[in-house]
Amino acid sequence: MRTDEQPGRPTGRRRGPRRRSDRVEAVTTWLLCGLAAAVLVVTAAVGAWVNGAATDTMRRRAAELAQTPATTLSDVPAAPRDGGLASVHGGVRWTDSHGTVRTGFTQVPALTRAGSAVTIWTNREGDVVAPPPGPEFPLVMTAVSALGTLAAGAALLALVVWVERRSLDRLRATEWAAEWRRAEPGWRGREGPRTH
Structure with missing residues (x-):
């Protein structure tokens, strides 16, 4: 033991x-x-x-698109129904990279007067498109x-x-x-x- x-x-x-x-x-x-x-x-x-x-x-989207100066066509784009100052769709006129004057609809700041200068996004063909996604x-x-x-x-x-x-x-x-x-x-x- x-x-x-x-x-x-x-x-x-x-x-x-x-x-x-x-x-x-x-x-x-x-x-x-x-x-x-x-x-x-x-x-x-x-x-x-x-x-x-x-x-x-x-x-890629940022590289494919370009910021283009444009002029609003609408007198006063309507504000959203909720009363906020978000973007709304309005008519714009711009000149594409080939020198052609074009018109179309895109998002513009609410309550912008006709003839105001805005910046829009266009693709390589000069068509107006939605802005590219942001950093978020x-x-x-x-x-x-x-x-x-x-x-x-x-x-x-x-x-x-x-x-x-x-x-x-x-x-x-x-x-x-x-x-x-x-x-x-x-x-x-x-x-x-x-x-x-």
Whole structure:
């Protein structure tokens, strides 16, 4: 006998018997942690990809378009119905890169008087187009895509947790029923066959 051993103290790392449901729960917990980590990695990857694509789109659109001076044709473009001073559509006249005078409709500041100078955006053919996306465009697209991916991943994770809980509950109920069938006869004094 070793002298460093204390009496009454267990010397090994013996554990009580674990139920099958406990082992399944331990494995599924690790799998769920891995799935949660994968959702975060996928969210970060999607956000990075969308940010790069949105930045490229913004730069390409800015390179394809040109700011062009124009004159408003409408007397006083109507203000939006909500009373704000946002942009509204109004008629404008401009000269394209080939020297041709053109007219069309585009967004102009609300309450601009006819004959006022405004700046519009035109493409290489000289057609009036919507302005290119601003510097906030990549940030907004990244946030929307990351939140969408995160929400989808969270929904998937919640579904997997729900299925896991239901399966474990059924497994535990089966185990408890089996254990009760083994223990119940001893509690009722019915162990073994009775002789009369």
